[in-house]
Amino acid sequence: xxxxxxxxxTSPVILGQPHGGTYxxxxxxxxxxxxxxxxxxxxxxxxxxxxGLLADLTIVKxxxxxxxxxxxxxxxxxxxxxxxxxxxxxxxxxxxxxxIWHAGEEPSASECEERRVAFHxxxxxxxxxxxxxxxxxxxxxxxxxxHSIRSHIPFLFEGTLPVFSIGTNSGASCASSLEAAAVAIxxxxxxYDCVVNGRFKGGWTTRHYGQxxxxxxAIQMELAQRAYMDEAAPWAYRADLAARLRPYLTRILTALTxxxxxxxxx
Numbered sequence: 418x419x420x421x422x423x424x425x426x427t428s429p430v431i432l433g434q435p436h437g438g439t440y441x442x443x444x445x446x447x448x449x450x451x452x453x454x455x456x457x458x459x460x461x462x463x464x465x466x467x468x469g470l471l472a473d474l475t476i477v478k479x480x481x482x483x484x485x486x487x488x489x490x491x492x493x494x495x496x497x498x499x500x501x502x503x504x505x506x507x508x509x510x511x512x513x514x515x516x517i518w519h520a521g522e523e524p525s526a527s528e529c530e531e532r533r534v535a536f537h538x539x540x541x542x543x544x545x546x547x548x549x550x551x552x553x554x555x556x557x558x559x560x561x562x563x564h565s566i567r568s569h570i571p572f573l574f575e576g577t578l579p580v581f582s583i584g585t586n587s588g589a590s591c592a593s594s595l596e597a598a599a600v601a602i603x604x605x606x607x608x609y610d611c612v613v614n615g616r617f618k619g620g621w622t623t624r625h626y627g628q629x630x631x632x633x634x635a636i637q638m639e640l641a642q643r644a645y646m647d648e649a650a651p652w653a654y655r656a657d658l659a660a661r662l663r664p665y666l667t668r669i670l671t672a673l674t675x676x677x678x679x680x681x682x683x
Contacts, residue, residue: 420481420536421543426473429555430674431547433562433622434467434478435488435540436460445485453517455650456482458504460565462654466645467563470667471674475551477544479536484508484517486532488540489562489620494529503573507532514572541622548626548633557632559595559673562622565640567648579610580644580662584619584637590627591634598672599636606665609644634677638669 418440437460446454464478479488483504490506504510507529511517518524524532544560551558568578581603585596596613603611619627619637627635642648645659 418480420479421540422476422478422480423543423547424474424476425547425550426475427551427554428471428473428475428674429551429557429678430471430559430561430670431475431477431544431551432467433544433560434460434463434476435562435620435622436483436564437463437478438480438482440481441485448519448522449484449517450519452511452515453484456484457567457650458483458508458512459652460563461642461652462646463563463565465654466565466640466659466663467666470663471670474670475547477540477547479540481536486529486537488537489564489622491621491625492533492537492541506537512567512570512573544622544626552632555678557634557677559591559677560622560626560633560635561670561673562620562635562637564617564620564637565642565645568641568643569648574616578616578639578641579612580641581606581609581611582615582617582639582641583611583613584617584623584639585614585635586619586624586627587614590619590623590629591636592629592677594676595634595636595673598676599638599669602665602668602672608661609665636673 439456439459486507494506507524509523548558548560583599585591600613617639623635623637626633644662646655647653
């Protein structure tokens, strides 16, 4: 199984999809407990949700599940949110704080390094290559990192997550006009709520690649899954809900596509 799939386009926008994969090698899957084998923390249907929204987008997607290794975590294992509950590079618990491995079957430090080389590294090598390819065309590139999560996860955040959670590392990962364009569309979206740099300010991908001074801009979009699917097993895709959400996603991607073409050095 190739750890990463790439669809090459010519738009300045690149879609990163680090958490939509479900592949887990059989030997690892057998070490997961019943809770872990349920794969509840998947960004379910994220590829389907974004499919066909805009022509010529480049898409870089991980095929492996985040329980193998989390492609949106610092490869050195540093916490993205010091002092707050979160999951690590090779997760030991799910988003509810419950163990996902059979006792004694948790990954060791050496195993985590093996997984980093086999899965995390190839994903980011592919993503970095696509960013450089697009940057060579336009002089800049925009990474839009696609995520989704259940609306209620007390272990990670209080209350109900807004439908749109935009993360730009507190404004450091992209031009201000890109953040403003995405925020304006989300705030005008009928029936949906929005937060900017709230609980999710952008993961390692957004923080690592988002360097506007070098021409690389990054935005993370964390969607509450209630907006397009059932938030309980078997995690069914809801085409009726997605049909309401997808036009707003199209508007966001369209706005990002055109925003910097006349002012790439903002």
